[in-house]
Amino acid sequence: MNNDKNEKPQKPENIVFDFGGVLFRWHPASFLARVWPHRAADVAQGAALATDFFQNYSGDWGAFDQGLIDAPTVTQRIADRTGWPLAEVAQVVAAVPDELQVLPDTVRLIEDFKRAGHRLFFLSNMPEPYADHLERHYPLHDWFEGGVFSGRVKVSKPDPTIFELATAQFEVPAQSCLFLDDHPANIVAARAHGWQAELFTTAAELRPRVAHLV
Structure with missing residues (x-):
């Protein structure tokens, strides 16, 4: 008989990035x-x-x-x-x-995840004009297979609906996702939806916690 308490979480195949405070400067x-x-x-x-x-x-x-x-x-x-x-x-x-200036250490983390074979997505609370700006000025389509901006789906984190929308759009199992976000409430919401999640402060601080993935 399996003991669920002893089961390890599935190794995530899909990495989902927040933007403000994670990939782009926002303080x-x-x-x-x-x-x-x-x-x-x-x-x-x-x-x-x-x-x-x-x-x-x-x-x-x-x-x-x-x-x-x-x-x-x-x-x-x-x-x-x-x-x-x-x-x-x-x-x-x-x-x-x-x-919203890009954070080079996070870009390097993205590149390492991609080299390791992970699929990358994003889930960002971002008004439409700012989302448009980021798409014009940064290679989002090179970094990510796809993503969700709150301003375009009319719902934002930590509402459970946006995690449901993202999982459906990415066409991946919830438990296969690792979410990186700088707000504790969003981490709690992601985990409640079945995602794995890590609170982000800096790329350097995160690296030891995701070393097994890169």
Whole structure:
């Protein structure tokens, strides 16, 4: 008789990457400190601003992530909600694409996974205009077989629906996927859907945990 508690997880064949904070630079506190130096003198003040601006990716920004509102609408809503000048909010919204700079260490990890024979996909909470920008400026089709942007499917992580959509689109068993994401709530949601998942901080920190795969 098999003892399920002693069974090891299936060795993942498919690696699924988050984008912001994993493949592309995204640190809202330092971002706002750079874009709004008159409002944030340091990263600590930037973090406080980020809480109000992005609402932990719920509220106004969550609707933008899900493709339910466009950039002018999210800009107006944030300005109305916070009292910040519309032009300053628009400055931040427009500056996000340039903030999403690729992280070379993660690109090397992608290349190592591919050389090891893994299939690679992505699952990213990303508003449509930013998704369009990334597709224009980076070789996503070379790195990944396919992927899901929240803004195009009108649902975002950690909603279970987006994991169901991704599994169906990738046409792979859930248990064959290893998901790399920098938000604990998304890791919990992925595991609840049957995916394996690892919390990402940096590529260097992750490497020892995935050494058996590369």
